[in-house]
């Protein structure tokens with residue numbers, strides 16, 4: 001299956017993407033995670049990307065498109081993949097279409113997780129992330145077994161640098177102006193399925209699973 005996850009920052013794309021990838025055994029490709037890892041490792045890409053991430057702005061299309069193209073060419077993506085955080089602009093969506101055409105494959109579905117802005121703020125302020133393995137928790141909605149410690153790898157949990165309120169506001173603004181038009185883009189191509197992301201995490205996953213099982217059969 002070839003899946004794209006859409007939705008505003010904090011909607012739960014990463015949380016659901018990890019569960020889907022595990023259930024359907026496809027690689028989860030998160031451009032946000034790839035970029036944060038590059039920043040953490042202080043690579044040339046990371047040095048370039050950090051100024052955008054810290055301001056809540058999008059990294060230039062050509063940089064992200066290059067990253068995604070080379071990742072999608074890897075062997076483990078041959079039978080399917082789940083893109084989380086890409087595409088984020090109409091240009092990126094067109095670039096993905098071109099790539100899929102070159103590879104002679106199609107997208108199966110675009111899952112759009114819908115959550116009201118009022119709920120998003122609470123999700124950002126309570127989010128805790130593992131810098132080592134990328135696992136995500138929430139102090140209220142999905143707390144780790146030991147406060148401040150990652151359940152999966154035992155590393156200390158951190159607050160993402162771009163989760164401060166001013167950067168969050170900018171990210172939401174960028175989503176509205178630049179990424180939200182992709183909802184229409186994929187709706188016109190009859191690929192879009194909306195999912196109510198305001199329900200508890202496991203309920204959202206059950207809804208997504210039903211949709212994906214329909215696509216598979």
Ligand code: AP5
Pocket residue numbers: 007008009010011012013014015016031032033035052053056057058059060061064084085086087088092123124126127128136137138139141142162171197198199200201204
């Ligand atoms: P990225 O990492 O993609 O961030 P984002 O899209 O802003 O999304 P988030 O990771 O903030 O939220 P999410 O929807 O994954 O929610 P989560 O599951 O964590 O991008 C970061 C930056 O990288 C961008 O700003 C940009 O600079 C750059 N970038 C990335 N891709 C790019 C691209 N293609 N082009 C250009 N630049 C790019 O959930 C949030 C919290 O809520 C968690 O604590 C979670 O536990 C909790 N939660 C989740 N679901 C629920 C639920 N149903 N109920 C209650 N709590 C929930």
